[in-house]
Amino acid sequence: MNGEPQGVTSAEPIATRSAAPMWIIVATLVLLFLGGYYFDRHSGWFDARVYAPYANAENLEAFQPKSGAAAALARGKNVYNGVCGICHGPDGLGKPGQAPALAGSELVNCKGISRLIHIPLAGLSGPITVAGKDWNLNMAAMGAALPDEDLAAVLTYIRSSWGNTASPVTGDDVKKTRGQIGANPQPMSGPQTMSQPE
C-alpha cells in the first residue's frame, strides 16, 4: 500500500459500541430449536449401538434377523465343524480311512430323512458302499448326545451344502426317530442301514 516507514497509522482502531441486532439472535434460537428436533429424530439418544441409518434402538432391533433358514444353517455349520467335520472333513469330502464323503452321498441326498437320522443317533459299523466306494469303518453315535434342534440343524446343513440339495430336517423329525430307536441303540451294520426305509 505505501512504502514509508510510518506506513501504519499510529492511531489504534476503535469499535463502535452497539448491541447485536435482534434478528440474528432470534435466528440462532430458531436454528437451535430445529437442531434439537433433528437430534431427537436422528441421534438414537446416545445409544452406543445405534448407527445411522437406524433411527433408534427399536428400529435396530426390528431389523435383527429372526431365526430362519439362515440361522439354522449357521447353527448347523457350527455344530458340523465341532462334531462331524473332524472325520468327514470341513468340506464334506471325507477322509480316506476315517469317514466317507457327505458331498454327493446317496444316504444324505435321499428324499426321506428317517434313515439318515438313524445314522448319527445309532451309529454305523461295518461294510457299506457310498457313492461307489466301499467303506468298512466304525462310526459312533455322534448325534446321540446332541439336542434335537442341533442335530436337525447339522443335518439340514449337510443336506444343503457342497452341492447337496435335499430338504431340511426339523427338530420334530429327530425327536420322532429318537423315540423310535430308544435310549441305547446298537450301532447298525451296513446292510442293516441300507435296508432301512428312507
Next chain:
Amino acid sequence: MKTGISVFVATLVALGASWCGFVLLPLLQFGGAKQTVVLQSTDTWPVQRTGAATLGLQAYRANGCVACHTEQVRQTGVACELTLTSLGVQKPADFKDFTRSLFVLPELAAYTNALTASLNGWNGGLPQTLLTSADKDLIAEMADRLKAVGVKSETRIVSTGADVARGWGPRQSVAVDYLYDQPVQLGSLRAGPDLANIGVRSPDANWQLQHLYAPKSVVANSTMPSFKFLFEVRKIVAAPSSDALNLPKEFAAADGFEVVPTPEAKQLVAYLLSLKANMPLYEAPFTPVTAAK
C-alpha cells in the same frame, strides 16, 4: 467482554464443553470396548491379527497409505428382501396367478410393478427374489400370506448404498471393527478404492504383491505410485526363489534377475489380506449369503 478474565472463562466453557462431549464422553462410552459376537453365531469379532499383519499395519502407516485409501464402508439404508425358497404343492403358473390376486391389496399397490418384473420370465427356479427394498412389516405380511398357501419364503436383511453395491462390503463399518487397530487408519480420501474388505475381495497374496510392485501391470491407468522400494531386484542364484514375483514382460526384471519382496512387503500384504468386515453384527445386521457351495 470487558476483562481478560471474562474472555478466559468464555473460552474455557466453550472448549471445555466440546472436550467433554467429543473426548471425555467417547472415552467413557467406547474406551473400554471389548470384542463382540457375530450375529447368530458364537464367533467373536473382530478377529485378532497375526504378527505379520500387525507389523503390516505399521508399514501401512509409515508409507501413508491412508492418504489415498479409506477403510470404512458406508451404508445409506437397510432393506428387506423376500425370497421364495419352496413352492410346496403349487406349480409356478399357479403361483403367478396367486401373486396377481394379491395386487388388490392397498399396501401392495406400490409394489405391483416390482412383483410383476421379478416374476416375468420366471420358470420355477428356486430361490427366486420376489420383493426388495420394501418395508419390513409388508414383507412379514407377504411371508405370512405365502405360508398360508404352503409356500416357503425367506426374509433377508440387505444393506443398501453405493459402497455396498460396489461390492466393497456387505454392511457398514462400525466401531468394533477397529478394536485392534493401532493406529486406526480410517482415511478421508478415496483416490484409491476402499480397503475395508480387501482381504475378502482380493485374497491372493501374489496379486497384492504384484500390485504393490507395479500397479499398472494389474490395473491399467492406475494412479497408484509403485512401491518398488519394498522389493529387491537381485540376481538369480542357482534357481529362482519361490517368493519371486511373476511379472508381465514390460515390468519384469532383466534376464537373470528376479524381483523378490522384502519382509516389509510381505507384512503389508499380510495386513491387507487381514482386512475383512463381512460378518453381520448387532449394530449392522444383514443376512449373509448362506451355506458353502
Next chain:
Amino acid sequence: MNPTENQSFCPDERDASLRVPLLALFGGAALWLIVGLGLGLIAGIKFHAPDFLGGCPLLTYGRLAPAANDAILYGFCIPAALGVALWIFARLSQAPLALPLVPVVAAHLWHLGVFIGTATILLGGSTGQTWLEYPRAAAVLLFAAFFLIAVSAAATFGWRRERSLYPSHWFLFAGLLWFPWIYSTANLLLNCNQPPRGIVQPIIGWWFANNLVFVWLALMGVGIAFYLLPKIAARPLANSGYVLFSFLTLMFFGTWCGIPQGAPVPAWLPTVSIVAAALTLVPLIAILMVAVKTVCGACVSCQGGPFCYLNFGLMSFLASGLLYVSAACPQYSRILEFTWFGAAQTQLQLLGFAAMILFGAIYELMPSVMGRPLPLPKFAKLHFWLAMLGVLLFVVPLLLAGVVQGKHLADATVPFADVNIAALKFLRISATGQLLLLLGALLFAANIFLMTLQWKVGLIKTVIAYIKSPLATTEVKS
C-alpha cells in the same frame, strides 16, 4: 506491577522489541511455506505421473501429502499468526513486547520441532493420525514453544495501558488458550504409549482437526482482520455487538463440528456435528456483516496491497466456511465425503484464508517494525496477484474434481478406475495453481530474507560505528 505505567509511550522502543522475535518467527515461516508448497506440488504432479521421482521412498505420495500439509499449517500458519498476534498485542497495549527474548527462543524451538516432524514423516515415522503426524519429540517442542509465546503475549496483554478490550483482544486471547488445550489433549491421548483402543482415536482426531483448522485459524485470522481492516480503512470496526456475538457463537458452535456424517461411530456423534454445522452459519453471517459494514464505503485503493490480501482472505474464509457447513449436510455429505471436496475446503482455509490474511498483515506491519520500507514492494504486489490466481486455480478445480468424483462414486455402475480418470483433468489445473502459489511464496520469502539481511547489516554497521566512535568523557543522559 505494570512497568509501562510511568513511562511515556515510545513507539520506536516497541518496534525495536518486536524486531527479532518477528524476524525469527516469520523467517522460519517463510521457509516452511516454500517447503510445504514445494512438497505439495511434487505430490500433485505424482497424480499425473505416478513414477515421477518414484524410486525414492522419502518422496512417496503417502509421505509427501501429510508432510506438505503439516509444513503449511505448523510451519507457516501458526508461527506467522503468533507473530502477528504479538505485534497486535504490543500495539494495542501501547507498550513494548514483554519478555522479548522469550519469543525468540520459542521461535527457534518451534522451527526445530517442525523440522524434526517433517523429516520424521518423510523417513516413515509418521504417527498415522491426521494433522498429528509429528512424533512425540516434535510435539513437545511445538507445545513448549507455543506456551512460551503465549506467556509473552499474555504478559504484554496484562501490561496494557488502556484497560478496556478491543475485539481483536478477545479473538487472539482465546486463540492463545485454544491451541495448547487441544494440542496437549490430542497428543497425550493419541501420541502416547497406550492410546485408547479403536474408534476413540479418530473421534479425538476429528475433534482436534476441526478445532485447529477451522476454529483456531478462524479465531486468529478474524482477530487479525478485525484489527487491520479498520486501521487501513481508517474507519471504526462496525458494531461491537455483532463482533461479540460472532466471537461467542464461533467458539460455542464451531467447536462441535468435525465428525463426518458417514463415520463408523454411533449416530449421536455425527448428528451433533451436523446440528453444530448448521449453527455455525450464524457466526459466518455475523462476521460477514461486520466486515461489510466496516469496509464498505472506505476509499482505499487496492493495487495488490495489504488491504487486498485481507479482503480476499476474509472472502475465502466465508467461502470455506460455507463449504464446510454445506458439506456437513447429510444429503451432500453422502456424495462429497471421501472426495477432493474436503481436501479443497481445507486448502482454501489454509492458503486462501489464513495465508492471505497473514501475508497482508506481515506486509502491513513489517515496514513499521523494521523502521524502513519493504525492500521489494513490487514483489509484494506481484505476490498478491500470484497468490490470488494460485488459490483460485488450485481450489476451484479441486472442488469440481470432488463433485465429479463424488457423483461417480455414488453410482455403483461406474468402475473405480473411471472415477479417478474423471477427476484427473481437474487435478492438472490444480497443479498449475500450486505452482503459482509456490512462486508467490518465493517472492514473499525474498522480502523477508532481505529484511533480515538488512537488519543484520544494520546491526553490524551499528556495532562497527560504536567501536569506531570516540569515547565520550562527560555525557549527561536525559
